[in-house]
Amino acid sequence: MSLIRKPLNRRSILRAGALGGTALAMPTIFTSRAWSAGYLNEPTGSTVTLGFNVPQTGPYADEGADELRAYQLAVEHLNGEGDGGMLNTFSSKALKGNGILGKKVEFVTGDTQTKSDAARASAKSMIEKDGAIMITGGSSSGVAVAVQALCQEAGVIFMAGLTHSNDTTGKDKKANGFRHFFNSYMSGAALAPVLKNAYGDDRKAYHLTADYNWGYTTEQAVRESTEALGWETVETVKTPLAATDFSAYITPVLQSDADVLVLNHYGGNMVNSLTNAVQFGLRDKQVNGKNFEIIVPLYSRLMAKGAGENVKGIFGSTNWHWSLQDEGSKAFVQSFGQKYGFPPSQAAHTTYVQALLYADACERAGTFNPCGVVEALEGFEFDGLGNGKTLYRAEDHQCFKDVLVVKGKENPSSAFDLLEIVEVTPAAQVTYPPDHPQFAGGALGTCNPGA
Amino acid sequence: MDAILLQILNGLDKGSAYALIALGLTLIFGTLGVVNFAHGALFMIGAFCAVTLSRLLSLSFVTIDETQKDFLGNPLKVETPYVEAWFGPQTGSAIIDWAVPLAILFSIPIMALVGLFMERGLIKYFYKRPHADQILVTFGLAIVLQEIIKYFFGANPIPTPAPDVFSGSLDFGALVGMDPNVIIYPYWRIVYFLFAAAIVGAVFAFLRFTTFGMVVRAGMADRQTVGLLGINIDKRFTVMFALAAVVAGLAGVMYAPINSPNYHMGMDFLVLSFVVVVVGGMGSLPGAVLAGFVLGILESFASMAQVVALLPGINQIIIYLVAIVILLTRPRGLMGRKGVMES
Numbered sequence: 012m013s014l015i016r017k018p019l020n021r022r023s024i025l026r027a028g029a030l031g032g033t034a035l036a037m038p039t040i041f042t043s044r045a046w047s048a049g050y051l052n053e054p055t056g057s058t059v060t061l062g063f064n065v066p067q068t069g070p071y072a073d074e075g076a077d078e079l080r081a082y083q084l085a086v087e088h089l090n091g092e093g094d095g096g097m098l099n100t101f102s103s104k105a106l107k108g109n110g111i112l113g114k115k116v117e118f119v120t121g122d123t124q125t126k127s128d129a130a131r132a133s134a135k136s137m138i139e140k141d142g143a144i145m146i147t148g149g150s151s152s153g154v155a156v157a158v159q160a161l162c163q164e165a166g167v168i169f170m171a172g173l174t175h176s177n178d179t180t181g182k183d184k185k186a187n188g189f190r191h192f193f194n195s196y197m198s199g200a201a202l203a204p205v206l207k208n209a210y211g212d213d214r215k216a217y218h219l220t221a222d223y224n225w226g227y228t229t230e231q232a233v234r235e236s237t238e239a240l241g242w243e244t245v246e247t248v249k250t251p252l253a254a255t256d257f258s259a260y261i262t263p264v265l266q267s268d269a270d271v272l273v274l275n276h277y278g279g280n281m282v283n284s285l286t287n288a289v290q291f292g293l294r295d296k297q298v299n300g301k302n303f304e305i306i307v308p309l310y311s312r313l314m315a316k317g318a319g320e321n322v323k324g325i326f327g328s329t330n331w332h333w334s335l336q337d338e339g340s341k342a343f344v345q346s347f348g349q350k351y352g353f354p355p356s357q358a359a360h361t362t363y364v365q366a367l368l369y370a371d372a373c374e375r376a377g378t379f380n381p382c383g384v385v386e387a388l389e390g391f392e393f394d395g396l397g398n399g400k401t402l403y404r405a406e407d408h409q410c411f412k413d414v415l416v417v418k419g420k421e422n423p424s425s426a427f428d429l430l431e432i433v434e435v436t437p438a439a440q441v442t443y444p445p446d447h448p449q450f451a452g453g454a455l456g457t458c459n460p461g462a
Numbered sequence: 463m464d465a466i467l468l469q470i471l472n473g474l475d476k477g478s479a480y481a482l483i484a485l486g487l488t489l490i491f492g493t494l495g496v497v498n499f500a501h502g503a504l505f506m507i508g509a510f511c512a513v514t515l516s517r518l519l520s521l522s523f524v525t526i527d528e529t530q531k532d533f534l535g536n537p538l539k540v541e542t543p544y545v546e547a548w549f550g551p552q553t554g555s556a557i558i559d560w561a562v563p564l565a566i567l568f569s570i571p572i573m574a575l576v577g578l579f580m581e582r583g584l585i586k587y588f589y590k591r592p593h594a595d596q597i598l599v600t601f602g603l604a605i606v607l608q609e610i611i612k613y614f615f616g617a618n619p620i621p622t623p624a625p626d627v628f629s630g631s632l633d634f635g636a637l638v639g640m641d642p643n644v645i646i647y648p649y650w651r652i653v654y655f656l657f658a659a660a661i662v663g664a665v666f667a668f669l670r671f672t673t674f675g676m677v678v679r680a681g682m683a684d685r686q687t688v689g690l691l692g693i694n695i696d697k698r699f700t701v702m703f704a705l706a707a708v709v710a711g712l713a714g715v716m717y718a719p720i721n722s723p724n725y726h727m728g729m730d731f732l733v734l735s736f737v738v739v740v741v742g743g744m745g746s747l748p749g750a751v752l753a754g755f756v757l758g759i760l761e762s763f764a765s766m767a768q769v770v771a772l773l774p775g776i777n778q779i780i781i782y783l784v785a786i787v788i789l790l791t792r793p794r795g796l797m798g799r800k801g802v803m804e805s
Contacts, residue, residue, distance in 0.1 A: 072617035259765030319621030
């Protein structure tokens, strides 16, 4: 009796070889370990380095400082130090407080200066010289778009900080880039119903818009949302980014037929234009038998502080606010407040969350390989990080979550108590199809592992 | 018509700031021959004098209010300003409310000292160096000063409101028999314009009607001859540097309620103020004041929506455009003196 039932031939050997190969490959194809193939800055020692690219100088340095505080807190929590913050409330339980994939988290910092060139240079340096596996941070859409493109070319993940322009996850979206922060479209969609309730559907709006990318997308979003309500847009005027005195732009508003002024400004522009508008008595004015109103589509507590009493009663939108009472927000505010003595800003919140989301994605993917991280983040649904149930949409790498409509508080009880939440707009109301005209153009492309 | 009137009014307060800064620049250039790129920083330091005094007057002691909670759920720490405890709540809050006007007195010695230190400590070593060296060192100094301010006060603008009594606006239209609510102008900007006019008048009167001023003017015209007469003109010029610093500082103090001070505000004004000096005529004090107001008003007009719609971007280049035209037609500027920077 022969042990070989069938004679060996070339075809059977090839077939057996193919089957054997497939069987051997099976565990790696269907698990994320497949991503352990070579990639840029693969951590080989006991540590992993993250790159925090924030504005440490320039006009947004205070926001940058708050982002850096949040990152430092996130690193502590990831490494198992402190009270754990939002790790305790995060719906995903992949993170164990022992670093990322067992490697202690270390970090390097760069200064974006809120300039695209400087931001790219500092990100490049952190990737090439410090071996950063991921870049995160920033407080400007121009910077976010520039650094996102660099990270895509280099082959590392970019977790955007505070960037509100539609373009970051619209025409300039990249496979290696992810944004947790909300965007201009969402601001418009969240604000419109609240404005209708507060001011009615027969209004004439005058827009002053910062003359750069973010200003354009915000103006378009608010204009389209309010026009859909029945509002008329009387005039849209672009103001130079470097402008400090807006009186020459405010006074024509007095002579127009407008009864609402929309200030598509951020940072110092917002502080100055709002202050000027209030100084010129716009808020005491009556037009068309109605009280004149001012709207600031994107609010930030740090900016509201700069505008002082002028923000009282003025509507705007924000990504997150420290007064939220969900478990995640409370845990973060407690943790941040204990460490630094004041509540975190929305910039601090979004950057802290981005650091946790990246770490969690690595844990779930079982690798630091950018392509594994991309796969883990795409379509990822989570909760417990301060914005309710959230989806990282696969098509554009934009987070979809509740948006806050806020109003300048009339009687603040402390220096931090400047904004009150008027409405938590559900995620469904601010969700748009990936091919929405405001996000047209550009393609996500494919992930780049860099090696 | 009302739009034109409004833009003229708008130009007046911006022009006031340009004129005050340019006046100081011209004083320094005319006396010491130094092109001082740190002059905008002096304007910024003046504004932060207002911020500092406002903070000093608001210094508080803390009491714990067990009935209220802070953001962490701990008993609320209630801060009560010392001035309110010392002088009673009404008087105390009125003192805090008037922080900006009070800062005028507070800033004069500070700005004079800053000016003296700047001139004696650094700039005097560059008198005989080329203008390019002077520009580099004073520009570097401006960056250092603004970084120091940013270190202590942060990068965000700090609201520094005018006293409540000046917080409203004047209905200028109703006043001159036009439609009400169309030409509205904030009270504080009117105060700023009047203040600037008073400062300019005081500086001119000082130079014209005092012996000190006469010597300085003589020194500006012919330094060597004045020196040969046994007068220590250098010492007087140092005093003029301090005076110029005070003028820039006062301009900054009173500007604080118009736009919340931030560390960069000096740079925003500096370049335009230099253009103002050149347009007015290097070394000409009346020229600096005249050009300040003219360019301020032109800038306001160029920012009108109708003008921008016709000539996009004109609002950002108008001042430079006018400067080119004036320098082509009148190379010494509007009121430039013969011989200044022509050797």
